[in-house]
Amino acid sequence: MTAFTVALTLVAAAAGLLRWRRPAWYWLSFGVTLAALRVLVRYGSVMDACGLTVPPSPWRLGLARMTNRPVPESRPPRILRLRPTRTGLVLRLKLRPGQDAFDIAAASDRLRHSFSMYGVTCRELRSGVVEVRMTGYDVLKRVQMPAKLDVRPMRVPVALREDGSPHYRDYRAIPHALTLGATESGKSVYQRNLVAGLAPMDVALVGIDCKQGVELFPLARRFSALADNPDTAADLLDALVARMEDVYQLIRAEQRITSAIPDAEIAADIWDLPDHLRPTPVVVLVDEVAELALSTKKNDPRRDRIIRALVRLAQLGRAAGIYLEICGQRFGSELGDGITMLRAQLTGRTAHRVNDETSAKMAFGDISPDAVLAAIQIPAEMRGVAIAGDSTGGWHRIRAPHTSLRQAVNICNRHAHRTPDLPELAAFRPALTSVSQASLSLSKTASVTA
Structure with missing residues (x-):
């Protein structure tokens, strides 16, 4: 067994132990990187499987016919930002014409399974922009309040x-x-x-x-x-x-x-x-x-x-x-x-x-x-x-x-x-x-x- 294999085995064992005993530490050390890659790689196929894509516009279809190019694929909501947090990921999406924030909220449970996350919640920030908050572990099992809190009078x-x-x-x-x-x-x-x-x-x-x-x-x-x-x-x-x-x-x-x-x-x-x-x-x-x-x-x-x-x-x-x-x-x-x-x-x-x-x-x-x-x-x-x-x-x-x-x-x-x-x-x-x-x-x- 090579030194690389031993090191990889030790890292995998450490990750498994952290995920079992200290899920917050596991998320910050291993989970956030793996989850971000998983979301970016699977994003298009998951959105298509969940029915969260829109067909190409007529002018794009016409342009494809005129230039003898392949028919363009259906388009999912555009990712504006992917931000990691201490408990999960925050995905900000720009909806396509014809889509509604309720569509994303209704598919939140399917998104949770597809992206292998613990929980998914959605809220509309403004017209056409939806924030999807995904948690990587059960944050309510062992509550730890954030270090920075927006405390104001009353x-x-x-x-x-x-x-x-x-x-x-x-x-x-x-x-x-x-x-x-x-x-x-x-x-x-x-x-x-x-x-x-x-x-x-x-x-x-x-x-x-x-x-x-x-x-x-x-x-x-x-x-x-x-x-x-x-x-x-x-x-x-x-x-x-x-x-x-x-x-x-x-x-x-x-x-x-x-x-x-x-x-x-x-x-x-x-x-x-x-x-x-x-x-x-x-x-x-x-x-x-x-x-x-x-x-x-x-x-x-x-x-x-x-x-x-x-x-x-x-x-x-x-x-x-x-x-x-x-x-x-x-x-x-x-x-x-x-x-x-x-x-x-x-x-x-x-x-x-x-x-x-x-x-x-x-x-x-x-x-x-x-x-x-x-x-x-x-x-x-x-x-x-x-x-x-x-x-x-x-x-x-x-x-x-x-x-x-x-x-x-x-x-x-x-x-x-x-x-x-x-x-x-x-x-x-x-x-x-x-x-x-x-x-x-x-x-x-x-x-x-x-």
Whole structure:
């Protein structure tokens, strides 16, 4: 056996080991080159087999007859650019006359098989130009967020999409959102990533955790207000409604509607105000909405008061800089009056693994039937995998990187100095000393009883 054969065998063994144990390393070292060559060599035949070619134009046929040349072949979309990424390839195509972006999207599964890629997704960039993103391995199996992220005010990277791009929670584009998921589906990890991403920003966090605060109270140093029972939550939501009304009065006072002011400078929400006048935006996180909506009474004034306040915040809170992030296991009409009205205002939808099809329809039934089907197919062993969509009908399969409670607590403690003091919510500011003393007394009691 020659030295060259030995070296080739070792390289092949190393490539196989990397592909099994470290698919990301394999892709960067071997896979991206092989995949690019495979796409370029097979491109014409694959497009023809998938029906993504157009016949030659009449003038080309006529020219071929006049010059006695062979009949020109059908033409596939023209490749504008082939760009490798850390997770796959990005192919930008210029469509031929008569082709549509839907044709490429409909053939994405056939393209995946033909090019031997793990996944293929398509989107139209502009008229006649389509971007095909191909992933070389399962990026959701072991989530690693990109090193460079486009972080802006009120725009948080919370997860990774199946095409390898980061998934952002943009509050200025989608002010209110609903997150559903069964027990042990990864919903809490998604929420921790959201809080950890908001912690370094100039934003006030308000939490409502009716599970006695076990999810949000460990992060209390970064929260301006917290409620751990429905009674306190009702008062807190009323205080937020009062703040919203005060902010609207401020916007009206600063609208500057005169003939000398350009239209672009007329204030309609807090982001149109000058920096020194702009109120602090508020993100309200509700951990389990069913604990607020369910009641043992038929006509419960407290329950109606809570739902009425949430509906008002969802309808009017965007311009005042108040954004809702509502989580729960189910969100249907069985929770009582006003729930469907509230759900209609929650533009962003994220569904982790659910227990039945009805729960998936609560999130995506009015948006996309395909998203409903994708949500009920999430396996139980893939905790954290979710379907994210919005009212436009588009949806993506995402997975948040695992963030432990300790990691989230450390991030919140590190940015505790950014926690704003809001006068309207001062009565609901978490008492950190009492919380620590209570935990200390409980640990002492447990040690004595043990």
